[in-house]
Amino acid sequence: MARSLIFMASLLLFIVSMSSVAATRAQLDLLGGxxxxxxxxxxxxxxxxxxxxxxxxxxxxxxxxxxxxxxxxxxxxxxxxxxxxxxxxxxxxxxxxxxxxxxxxxxxxxxxxxxxxxx
CATH class of the missing domain: 3.10.450.10 (Nuclear Transport Factor 2; Chain: A,)
Structure with missing residues (x-):
């Protein structure tokens, strides 16, 4: 049970961080090019x-x-x-x-x- 909670929390953090990276990448695409x-x-x-x-x-x-x-x-x-x-x-x-x-x-x-x- 504890392992699956840790896994779910890790998965959620990964998803949140990836969406943040995508948003940052979109902002960077506007700068410079x-x-x-x-x-x-x-x-x-x-x-x-x-x-x-x-x-x-x-x-x-x-x-x-x-x-x-x-x-x-x-x-x-x-x-x-x-x-x-x-x-x-x-x-x-x-x-x-x-x-x-x-x-x-x-x-x-x-x-x-x-x-x-x-x-």
Missing amino acids: YKPIKDIADPYIQSLGEFAVNEHNKQAKTELKFQKVIGGKLQIVAGTNYDLRLTALEGTVSRTYGTLVFTDLKKQNHLILFHGSTN
């Missing part, structure tokens, strides 16, 4: 694309006109990296660009990289 952005149409994601084009225009002295974010992924670090693909007009021609925007813990956006046209 890139994950696809689920809702590209989200206004915040679109605003990051517009920010990237505007900052690029200031730095490169160009006149691209933001159209929309068409894809991307994010990475949670001490803030969030947004690796975005977007379209913008160069004159009358729509082109696809890649960009990396970092949002720090104070919610300030920083343009890290803006790739030339991928068309």
Whole structure:
């Protein structure tokens, strides 16, 4: 009887610890690695694309006109990296660009990289 109680208690502790490990693993998966952005149409994601084009225009002295974010992924670090693909007009021609925007813990956006046209 005592053995079966010890066995049941050990089994219960094992199950609880495994569920805790699974929850911790899910949290760790969010940290460090890139994950696809689920809702590209989200206004915040679109605003990051517009920010990237505007900052690029200031730095490169160009006149691209933001159209929309068409894809991307994010990475949670001490803030969030947004690796975005977007379209913008160069004159009358729509082109696809890649960009990396970092949002720090104070919610300030920083343009890290803006790739030339991928068309």
